[in-house]
Amino acid sequence: MFGGSVRKLSTLITAVAPCLALLGLTLHGTALAGGTPAGTVITNQASAEALGPNGESISAVSDRVTTVVSPVCAVSITPDGTPGAPGQTRHVLPGEQALFSYSVLNVGNQTNTFALSSLLDASSAFAPGSVNIYLDDGSGQIAPGAQSVNSVTLDADKSARLLMTVQTAGSDRGGASVSLNASCGQDLGGASDTNNYAAVVVDQPPVLGFSKSFSPAHVKPGDASSVTLTVVNSGQGASREVIVTDPLNTLDLAGSSFVAGSAVASAGTVEYSADGSTFTASQTSPVAAIRLRLPSLAPGARATLTFKLLTSAAAENRTLRNLANVTSGGVSGQQAGAALDVRYTPAVALGPVGNPAAPEGSAQDSQTGNFAVVGQTLCFTQTLQNTGDVTDDFTVTPALQSGAADLSLLGVDGQPLSQPVRLAPGQSLNFQVCLKLTGSDPVKLVLKASGGRGTSNSTTDLITRVESRLPELNKTVDPSGQVQVGETLTYTLSVHNPYDRALANVMIRDPLASGLTFVSASDGGQLQGGAVVWTLSSLAPGETRRLTLRARVADTVKDGETLANTFDLSGDDFTTPLHSPTVKSAVWSAALAVGKTVSAPDATIGDRLNYTVRLRNLSQVGSLGGLTVTDTLPAGVAYLPGSGQMNGKPLADPQVSGRVLTWTLGALGPQTEAVLTYAVRVLPGATGELVNRVSATGQAVNGAVVASNEARAGLKLRPGFFTALSDIVGVVFVDRNRDGVYQTDLDTPIERARVVLADGRISLTDGQGRYHFAAVPEGFTALRLDPASVPYAPLSLPQDGGRPGSRGVFARGLTSVDFPLAGLMGEVGAFRETTLRDGPLTLHKQVSREGDGSYRVTLTLTAGPGSGPLHLEDPLPAGATLTQGQNVLDLPGVGPEGTTLTYHFRFDGAAERAVTDPTVTWRNP
Numbered sequence: 072m073f074g075g076s077v078r079k080l081s082t083l084i085t086a087v088a089p090c091l092a093l094l095g096l097t098l099h100g101t102a103l104a105g106g107t108p109a110g111t112v113i114t115n116q117a118s119a120e121a122l123g124p125n126g127e128s129i130s131a132v133s134d135r136v137t138t139v140v141s142p143v144c145a146v147s148i149t150p151d152g153t154p155g156a157p158g159q160t161r162h163v164l165p166g167e168q169a170l171f172s173y174s175v176l177n178v179g180n181q182t183n184t185f186a187l188s189s190l191l192d193a194s195s196a197f198a199p200g201s202v203n204i205y206l207d208d209g210s211g212q213i214a215p216g217a218q219s220v221n222s223v224t225l226d227a228d229k230s231a232r233l234l235m236t237v238q239t240a241g242s243d244r245g246g247a248s249v250s251l252n253a254s255c256g257q258d259l260g261g262a263s264d265t266n267n268y269a270a271v272v273v274d275q276p277p278v279l280g281f282s283k284s285f286s287p288a289h290v291k292p293g294d295a296s297s298v299t300l301t302v303v304n305s306g307q308g309a310s311r312e313v314i315v316t317d318p319l320n321t322l323d324l325a326g327s328s329f330v331a332g333s334a335v336a337s338a339g340t341v342e343y344s345a346d347g348s349t350f351t352a353s354q355t356s357p358v359a360a361i362r363l364r365l366p367s368l369a370p371g372a373r374a375t376l377t378f379k380l381l382t383s384a385a386a387e388n389r390t391l392r393n394l395a396n397v398t399s400g401g402v403s404g405q406q407a408g409a410a411l412d413v414r415y416t417p418a419v420a421l422g423p424v425g426n427p428a429a430p431e432g433s434a435q436d437s438q439t440g441n442f443a444v445v446g447q448t449l450c451f452t453q454t455l456q457n458t459g460d461v462t463d464d465f466t467v468t469p470a471l472q473s474g475a476a477d478l479s480l481l482g483v484d485g486q487p488l489s490q491p492v493r494l495a496p497g498q499s500l501n502f503q504v505c506l507k508l509t510g511s512d513p514v515k516l517v518l519k520a521s522g523g524r525g526t527s528n529s530t531t532d533l534i535t536r537v538e539s540r541l542p543e544l545n546k547t548v549d550p551s552g553q554v555q556v557g558e559t560l561t562y563t564l565s566v567h568n569p570y571d572r573a574l575a576n577v578m579i580r581d582p583l584a585s586g587l588t589f590v591s592a593s594d595g596g597q598l599q600g601g602a603v604v605w606t607l608s609s610l611a612p613g614e615t616r617r618l619t620l621r622a623r624v625a626d627t628v629k630d631g632e633t634l635a636n637t638f639d640l641s642g643d644d645f646t647t648p649l650h651s652p653t654v655k656s657a658v659w660s661a662a663l664a665v666g667k668t669v670s671a672p673d674a675t676i677g678d679r680l681n682y683t684v685r686l687r688n689l690s691q692v693g694s695l696g697g698l699t700v701t702d703t704l705p706a707g708v709a710y711l712p713g714s715g716q717m718n719g720k721p722l723a724d725p726q727v728s729g730r731v732l733t734w735t736l737g738a739l740g741p742q743t744e745a746v747l748t749y750a751v752r753v754l755p756g757a758t759g760e761l762v763n764r765v766s767a768t769g770q771a772v773n774g775a776v777v778a779s780n781e782a783r784a785g786l787k788l789r790p791g792f793f794t795a796l797s798d799i800v801g802v803v804f805v806d807r808n809r810d811g812v813y814q815t816d817l818d819t820p821i822e823r824a825r826v827v828l829a830d831g832r833i834s835l836t837d838g839q840g841r842y843h844f845a846a847v848p849e850g851f852t853a854l855r856l857d858p859a860s861v862p863y864a865p866l867s868l869p870q871d872g873g874r875p876g877s878r879g880v881f882a883r884g885l886t887s888v889d890f891p892l893a894g895l896m897g898e899v900g901a902f903r904e905t906t907l908r909d910g911p912l913t914l915h916k917q918v919s920r921e922g923d924g925s926y927r928v929t930l931t932l933t934a935g936p937g938s939g940p941l942h943l944e945d946p947l948p949a950g951a952t953l954t955q956g957q958n959v960l961d962l963p964g965v966g967p968e969g970t971t972l973t974y975h976f977r978f979d980g981a982a983e984r985a986v987t988d989p990t991v992t993w994r995n996p
Contacts, residue, residue, distance in 0.1 A: 108227065109142030109181045144259035145178040146185050148233075148267045154192040154248040157270035161237075164308065165244065167400065169237040169271045172211060173251050177225035184224040185253040189235065190265060196245030199271065200238040204251065207232035223253070235269070243273045277368065278306030279313070281397040283407040285380075291415045291460045292387045295330055300376045300407070302397050304368040311400030313339075313365040315376055317393065320347055320359035324393055326386025326413065329358035330379035338374045339365035368399075386413040415461035417524035424452040424501055431529055440534040442572060443508050444541060448647045450481070450505040451532045455520055457494035464491035464523040469504055474514030474534065476506035491523070504532065507647075511537045542574070542610075543567035544640060544651035553657045555777070556628055559590055560656060562620040564638050568610045574642055577607040581620055581638035586628035586658065590621040624658055630693045632658045659771050663739070663779035664689055665700075667765050673787040674753050674761070679711070682784060684747040684765050688739040695769030695777060698736040700747060702765040706730065707757025707788075714750035722747070739769060753788070758848060759830050761786050787830075795849035797882035799828070802840045803856065806866050806891035813840075813889055821892065825860035829853040847882045854878045856890045863892040905988070912993065916945070918986050924979045925954070930989060932962075933969035940964060941993035943972065948985050951978040 117133035150173070152158030161169035177183055189202040203219040213234055223231050235251050248270055254263030280303040285296045300315050319329055331354065334341050342362050345355035350362060363376040382391070391411040397404045420427035422436050429435035443449045457463055467490065469478045480488040481503045488502050504518060514534035521527045545565040554560060564581065568574050582602040583589060589598045596605045596618065603620050610616060624634065634656040639648035663686065670681040684702065688695050702725070704710065710732055715722040717736065725732040732749075739745055753761070762785040769777045790796060802813045803824035813820075820840025827833050829852045834842040856865055856876040865876035868891070872879060878888050905916040915931040930945060943960040947953060956974030978985045 107140045107180055109140055111140040113138040113140065140180070142259070143180045144183045144255035145262050146183070146253045146255060146264050147176045147178050148251060148253050148264045149174050149176075151266050152250070152268040153266060154194055154268050157248060157268045159269040160272060161269070162272045162274050163239055164311065164400065165239055165273055165276045166241040167239055169239070169269075170213070171235045171237070171249075171251070171269045172207065173233040173235060173267065174230055175223060175225070175233055175253050176230040177227055179255070179259075180227050182224065182226045183255060183259065184222055185255060186222050187220060187233070188252045188254075190250040190252050192248035192250070192268060195247035195249075197239070197243040197247055197273070199243075199247055199249065200240050201236075202238075202249055203236045205234040205236070207234045237269075237271045239271065239273050241276075244275070246270055246272045275308035276306055277304045277308050277310035277370065277399070279303070279310060279368070279397060279399060279404055280305055281315070281395075281405040281407045283317075283393070283395050283409040285409050285411040288410070289412045289414075289416070290382055292382050292384045292413060295379045295381045296411050297333075297377055297379050298393075298409070300363065300395050301373065302365075302368065302375075303373045304370055307370050309370060310365075310368040313368050313374070313397060313399045314362055315365075315374075315395060315397045316360060316362040317376075317395035318347055318360045319380070319393070320357075321393065324380070324391050326384075326389060327380040327382050327391055327411075329361070330381050331356075333379035334361060334376065335378070336363050336374070336376045338372075339363050341376065380411070382411075382413045388414045415459065415524070417459035417461055417463050417522055417526045418457075419463070419465055419520050419522045419526045419528045420454075420456045420458045421467070421518060421520040421528045422454060422530045424454050427454040427456040427499060428458065429530075432531075437531045437533060440532070441536060442570075442644050443506075443514075443534050443537050444644060445508045445511055445537060445539045446541070446647070447645055448505050448507045449534060450503040450646060451516075452483075452501060452503050453518060453530065454499055454501050455492060455494070456499035457496055457522075459522075459524075459526065460496045461524065462493065462495045463526070464493050466491045466521050467502070467504075468519050468521065470517050470519070472515040472517055474508075474512045474516075474537070475510030476508050476514055476516075478516070479505045479507075481505055506532075506534070508534075508537050511539045513537065538570060540569050541649060542569060542640060542645075544638070544649060546636070546638060546651045546654050548636065548654045548656055551654075551656075553659045553771075554624055554634075556624050556626050556658065559621055559623045560587070560634075562622070562636060562654070564618040564620065564651065565615060566610065566618075566640060567615040568612060571612050573612055574610040574644055575608070577610050577640060577642040577645075579605040579607065579618065579638055579640055580648070581636065583622055584634045584636060586625050586632060586634050587622040587636070588625050590623050592621070593619040596620065624656075628658045630659050630690045634658060659693060663687070663695060663698075663767055663769050663777050665765060665767050665779040665782045667763065667782040667784040669763065669784040669786050671786060673789050675789040676753050676755050676757060678753045679750055680708070680753065680786070681714075681748060681750050682763060684749075684782070685744060686736075686739060686747065686767055686779070687744040688741055688769070690741045692741055693771055694738050694740045695771065696738040697770040698739050698745075698767060699769070700725075700732075700734040700736065700765065700767045702732040702734075702749075702763065704730040704732065704751060705757070705761040705763055707754050708751045708761060708763075709754055711750040711752055714748075716748045718746055725749075757788050758850075759788060761788055790846070790848065795883075796845075797847045797849050797884055797886055799844040799847050799852075799854070799880070799882055799886045799888055801826070801842055801888040801890065803836050803842065803861065803890045804840045804892065805863060805894035807894060809866060809891070809893065811866065811868055811889075811891050813891070818891075819894070821861055823860065824890070825857035826890070827855045827857060847886075849883050851879065851881050854880065854888055861892055863894050866891040866893045905986075907989070907991070909991075912941075912991065914943075914989060914991055916989055920982065920985075921975070924977050925975060926951075926978060926985055927975050928958070928973065930960075930972040931969055932960075932965055932972070932991070934965045934993075939994040941991060943989065943991050945972075945974075945989040946987045947976055948978050948980065948987055950980055951976045951985070 114137050116135040119131045121129040123129050150158035159171050163169050187204050205213050205217050205219055208214050237249055248268045250265055250268040252265045255261055282301045284299050287296055290296050302313060302315055304310055342350035342352055343355045343358050344350045344360040347359040365374055391413060394406050394408045396406045422429040423438050438451045440449050482488050483501050492500055516532040517529055519527060519529045547563045549561045580602050592603050594605060596603045605618055635653050637653045638651045641648040666685040668683045674680055712724050715724060725734045762783055764781055764783050766781045767779040771777055803821045804813050805819040807817050822836055822838050824836040825833055826842045828844050834844055836842045858876055867875040871877055880886055880888050907914040912934045917929045919927045921927055940963050945958045954975045954977050958974050960972050
């Protein structure tokens with residue numbers, strides 16, 4: 072029975088054995104447990120239970136089996152990668168370092184130290200300069216001061232973070248495959264992990280160019296200059312971050328300051344620093360440094376930063392230097408410097424007027440006078456200009472290199488030039504250098520302008536020909552000797568050109584003495600400011616020009632005065648006028664004034680008339696001798712012998728020749744009056760107005776005969792009781808039809824027209840144009856219509872004797888003399904007139920052309936008494952336009968006085984088509 076049970080146990084053990092194998096247990100030998108710590112002892116004992124044949128429980132226990140775990144060394148690195156499929160890829164620029172992160176895991180069953188190394192794949196384009204392995208402190212970056220490692224010790228199932236750096240060289244291009252390897256020691260089996268390739272790709276590098284400039288590079292204190300920093304990528308690859316920095320607080324830039332708000336960048340971000348180290352995007356005060364940050368600069372790209380620096384007086388005469396630098400990818404790169412010259416640039420230019428900047432010593436910097444005369448002054452106009460950038464004081468110094476002349480510097484106002492001359496930058500001054508020639512040698516003059524800041528410039532003036540001869544001037548007067556007040560003097564001016572060249576723009580000026588009144592001048596001479604002036608465009612070589620001037624001795628000149636007259640000549644070649652010899656005229660007028668009066672204003676035949684003649688010598692200084700009085704009596708008057716008196720004393724009778732009486736008297740002193748009286752009788756045959764005329768002559772001390780004025784005394788002759796008298800009447804009117812006959816219903820009378828009778832009487836027309844002269848002696852007389860008193864010219868009539876407005880007439884009784892005036896007249900041309908008659912109705916139509924397509928139509932309609940309503944219509948020509956009035960008329964009736972309709976139209980057609988026929992309809996009452 073027991074034996075049967077044993078077989079079952081054996082069978083059971085046999086069945087359990089495979090299960091033990093599945094558990095990794097063997098029943099014999101040493102056990103290998105990869106994740107189980109080395110040295111671990113594993114004890115195993117099997118037991119079994121079964122039911123016996125009778126259902127009873129049977130148990131059995133196997134032998135005890137003991138297993139010891141052996142040590143295992145194994146390592147795993149991630150990420151994995153192959154050269155064809157790298158686990159990590161880094162793009163770098165030549166010379167940069169690539170950083171890769173790995174994780175290493177101890178997959179063995181005991182603490183192991185793993186050897187670390189790198190492996191370069193043979194297909195790599197370049198071999199890195201160095202590959203280093205570091206422990207990662209958790210930052211993912213290599214800690215400062217960290218040392219590279221070549222092994223790592225890890226407990227079982229522990230890991231560590233590793234960093235691998237791959238350093239490229241500047242010449243490296245393309246890709247390289249590097250694997251981080253970890254291995255066990257050979258005594259532990261030498262297991263390793265080597266499939267951890269990472270790719271390092273060296274891209275094409277950027278090539279950064281950096282420059283700096285000032286514009287302008289030269290400024291004066293107080294001016295600003297623009298600073299331009301330029302960085303250019305001329306390479307084939309994009310750059311890392313670019314930082315351009317320009318420190319402004321250096322000693323080399325002392326005397327300058329940043330201009331607020333002036334910074335402008337073409338790309339990136341501008342940052343400012345107040346201390347030169349800490350930067351912010353907001354502008355600081357002061358700005359000790361400025362920089363530009365660019366995330367990257369693409370191939371071919373350019374970036375600029377511009378700003379302004381303001382210089383101060385502290386920077387004067389200094390060169391401000393400055394270095395800026397550019398960094399990219401944290402690596403300092405190039406430096407770029409520039410210099411700013413801060414100083415004033417004084418400069419001066421002196422040259423011909425309007426051209427001070429002519430190159431010194433050039434033909435443009437010289438002025439030449441081709442002709443001058445000794446004793447004359449020749450002036451050159453110059454321009455002095457401050458061509459620098461700072462106010463300066465300038466002094467002009469003239470120096471003769473040859474020739475002889477007195478020199479003077481004058482302003483344009485002719486006053487001496489005040490020196491030094493202060494000029495602001497760009498300011499200029501015109502002045503003259505004048506040379507009064509004292510010798511006949513050619514002249515060379517050098518003018519030098521010197522500035523207070525050490526600048527100078529020169530110009531040259533030349534005179535190539537200097538003449539010692541002068542033009543010949545001469546003057547005469549006619550009459551010569553003594554002259555009288557009121558006498559006209561004729562001056563002859565003579566100018567001779569002695570040179571073999573023409574004299575240009577010659578001006579001859581003859582100032583008139585205060586006692587002369589200008590009358591006329593030859594050759595276009597004009598009175599200008601008290602002098603007669605001739606302007607001659609040219610005086611030919613050897614030419615003698617003669618000019619005449621006529622002037623009257625003024626009444627204000629006193630006897631004994633001398634009128635001196637001189638003319639002068641000036642011109643392009645004679646700035647100092649030349650003077651002619653002086654001619655003198657002694658004035659001796661011994662003026663003699665005569666006045667005459669008569670004792671009565673009118674007389675009749677047989678009356679005695681007393682005449683008084685007053686003679687006065689108006690001269691202040693001269694006496695008149697040989698005084699002669701000549702008196703002409705009117706017709707019908709006779710001298711009464713023995714009636715003459717001189718100053719109340721009897722005087723011998725005059726010499727009588729017909730109606731002329733002549734007295735020879737003694738001397739008459741200056742400002743002395745003599746009174747001559749005599750009597751006459753009015754004889755039969757005297758008519759009209761009796762006018763007596765008297766004059767006198769005297770002889771001055773120089774023998775000149777002085778004539779007096781003519782004095783008159785008139786009176787009217789009263790007609791006697793038996794004298795035949797007439798009346799002259801007439802009308803002054805506008806003669807509308809010019810028939811010479813006054814028609815009250817047509818002509819227009821002229822009021823206040825002035826008609827003059829031969830005896831001197833004047834009559835003004837009344838409102839009806841009538842005038843009247845009464846008591847006109849019978850006989851021939853003359854009338855004259857004053858043309859200034861009427862609006863139109865007198866009509867020419869046969870009785871005018873060729874003088875319209877004058878009329879000779881024989882006055883007898885009531886005599887009528889009319890004066891018709893030729894009023895303005897217009898001419899109207901009618902090219903068609905039509906008259907229609909029907910019973911008591913008459914219609915007259917007149918069409919006249921007014922020119923330029925305009926026509927005037929006049930319709931006159933008359934009818935017998937008591938006509939009824941009527942309608943008048945005058946059609947326009949086809950295409951005509953009514954321009955004024957109307958061509959249709961409705962009337963309640965029309966009488967014998969008629970009615971007139973006038974209108975205007977415009978018609979551009981043929982004239983013969985401009986006429987139409989009117990129509991009239993009416994109804995009898």
